[in-house]
Amino acid sequence: MPRFLSIAAFECQHRASWTMMDAVAQTRSGIQFIEQERAFDASPDGPEAELADRLVGRWYVELPRSSKTEILQVEELLVGTSLIDLNGEARRLLQASSADELAGASLARFVAMTSRPAMAELLEKARVGSVEVTHVCLLTTEGAPVGIRLLAARTGEGDDRLVLVGSESSLPDAALDELIKNEERYRRLFQRMPIALWRVDPRGVKPLLGDARDAGVTDLVAHFNRHPELLDLAMDSITIAEVNDLTVQLFGGRSGVDFIRPIRSYWTARPDTLRRVIGARYRGLPQYTEETQVCGIDGRVVDVVMSMAFPPPDDIDGDCLVGMIDITDRRQAEAQLRELQDEFAHAARISMLSELTASIAHELRQPLAAITTHGDATMRWLATEPPAVDRAVKGLEGILKATERASAIIQRIHRMAINEAAQCTSVDVNAAIADTALFVKHDLQSRQVALVLNLEDGLPPVFGDEVQLQQVIHNLIRNSAQAIAEGQCSRRCVTVSTARQGDHIEIVVEDTGPGIRPEQAGRLFTAFETTKRGGMGIGLTLCRSIVTSHGGTIEPDMSFCDGARFRIALPLQVSP
Known part of the structure; x- marks a missing residue:
């Protein structure tokens, strides 16, 4: 990594004063400081380096190839500029686990739309040797905004290599305005989505999940099966924070306020679904989807496809978003289809039985013939003087066996012929x-x-x-x-x-x-x-x-x- 420790030290010493400096003073100070830096050769292992790495962010970037007189469009410049390296504070600000994770990434990925013109101007001026300070809004790897006071300069390794040095500050006014607009857009989208949406607060179940991990539990669903009282606790600990208008309509409420409560009452028909949902979150899955049933405010049980999106694993206090689509009509259509299939199968069986008439007659002819034979023999044994009772009993036993066989054949035919649901x-x-x-x-x-x-x-x-x-x-x-x-x-x-x-x-x-x-x-x-x-x-x-x-x-x-x-x-x- 190129050494710009004196820039970092300068930033550390002047962070508090940046908000008090006007643009001209910042620019003049930055130019003087860059000139001093190019002669600086401090040890990278000293305390100054450690302090700078923890307090001042440094991003090393490479600009897209162009002539000095060519002015690139804003998007073209930012998309073509790639990250080469970054220090510890820069990784923290962007919420990146390592520099390798972002190596080669386009700078456009991390610059908010409202700050892109200012960032492009900063890069263009640094490319021709001008040093300026600007206030921008960067985006973390998760898309969260962060305000940065930033200056850019050449690294001395060519006109296309720059170092961006900055520290965290408040968000620019334009970025704040955009956040407010985005929040309003989110609210409108949340309310107008054509599916039922819930924002769920799962923080109440965090201690329960922590205890399970401490106990070495790997299968939370099985753990809930062994300890149903823990599922009861979870159902009372997880709460609904917000619902949209379609939720109110679908589940029979008067307003969204009716739904702000623990989730227990909604899952009384299918608590097994909730068991699997919490188990999916415990395993670190990003989302979970299932067809299930949800109990409404008005007591109806609604068939839905439920999909829940979980927050990232490192955001243990984040909310979950639940989407539900009513599939009642589909379930009714499936039931009607099953009835038609049963009718179809019954008609096919009747057709098959008609084709097997000869086989059925043959099957019945044998036990009926046996009954006749044993009956005649029994009558003869009983007509002798004295009656041959023992032999007559054997004849009767033969009749019973033949009768049972005939009965079994008739039962098979009956099962094939009757029209009943599966x-x-x-x-x-x-x-x-x-x-x-x-x-x-x-x-x-x-x-x-x-x-x-x-x-x-x-x-x-x-x-x-x-x-x-x-x-x-x-x-x-x-x-x-x-x-x-x-x-x-x-x-x-x-x-x-x-x-x-x-x-x-x-x-x-x-x-x-x-x-x-x-x-x-x-x-x-x-x-x-x-x-x-x-x-x-x-x-x-x-x-x-x-x-x-x-x-x-x-x-x-x-x-x-x-x-x-x-x-x-x-x-x-x-x-x-």
């Missing part, structure tokens, strides 16, 4: 697939297609509607069987496999049919697109809709060359 429970995927296999067995046999099940033992459950998931598996198996039959394939087999893959259960349905042509891949899940004779083109569309509603994915495996293969991934059931 009933999400814990689902054993392997059991659901095995049950589906019984349903389609006769249909596959009639097409001379074998069904192979490779089901991994001990799979954890998924959370979903068993009937809908069985409908997906049934659709894929039936599509495979139809493709094999229509393609007159020599190998005729459908394989269903399951396995755990991390936090998902993977279901793979593959066949030995003609496969999927590349040009078909992009339209597989498009409604009413079909390659089957007489097909409606809704089967795979419905499959994707069901799987997606369960938080999963379904995709064709186009790398499989021996037929068609579909992979389904379903998330594991989350423990409460």
Whole structure:
């Protein structure tokens, strides 16, 4: 770093008097001082250097290349001027952690709009050898304004290298006026924004977070789960400082004053959201977003997308800004869409059952025939003299078993046929697939297609509607069987496999049919697109809709060359 310690010393000795000097005296003093400095060669390790580094800021800059007679425009000059180095006080004034953080940055980044003409004039005059003092407003790395009394001079290392020397002072009048205007603009924007805005004061929760850090807590959400009384304390310690007009309208208040209170009453429907918000702040995240529910002043519960911006980590007393968008209409539309999807799925199941009439009749014919056979035998054993009671009992037991089997078949048909909303429970995927296999067995046999099940033992459950998931598996198996039959394939087999893959259960349905042509891949899940004779083109569309509603994915495996293969991934059931 070039040495301008005598400038710094001069600044230290005359800081208090600068505000008393007129512009002519300041300029004359600066010129004389620069001339003295060029002959100065003090040790950089002395007490003068340490004092200057702590009290006077020095910024070393490089101007953009230009001829001495060329006058650059204000923005062109400031944008083209780059920081080379700066001392400790300059770093403090700009709130920079190190000189390297700002090395190469444009000077325009740190000069307020109202001070840019004065800064540009100062640089131009210093470039031609003139030394002047000016009063400017600089901006910190966080955008905060700071007033600086500043002079500029060449460093002796070329006409394009300057040193700016200055100390903190009050803001220039123009900068103060601009701050007031900016505050007014902020107020107008805050009130007129088309989303609900809250300014939240989180300082009350600072001791709680400090205690958690002192105790070595790393997961604050889990800590709150173990100590719910701490979340209660947080809800009573964080307060709303200000809200905009749309907040009053959305949450049923009469004025913004109604909302200035601790935040507890707003989160009684979803305290878990607040738990995660505080946890995000504790982890040092800059913001957090979630769909949640907020309780209004009038008692309504409003569905919103909530996004909260946190202050920088070093601003522990800063306010948080919360934005909320009402999604009530969207939630209602989603509910209506789910109803339509349920109706759609029900219609598809009825259509499927009509196609499986022969299979259903075959399935029922066996237990009904068994009932008839055992009934006839039982009647004969009871008609003997003496009655063969033991054998008659065995016949009755056979009737009961056949009846239970017939009842199970009817229950499966009933579950597929009834029209009711999805009933999400814990689902054993392997059991659901095995049950589906019984349903389609006769249909596959009639097409001379074998069904192979490779089901991994001990799979954890998924959370979903068993009937809908069985409908997906049934659709894929039936599509495979139809493709094999229509393609007159020599190998005729459908394989269903399951396995755990991390936090998902993977279901793979593959066949030995003609496969999927590349040009078909992009339209597989498009409604009413079909390659089957007489097909409606809704089967795979419905499959994707069901799987997606369960938080999963379904995709064709186009790398499989021996037929068609579909992979389904379903998330594991989350423990409460």
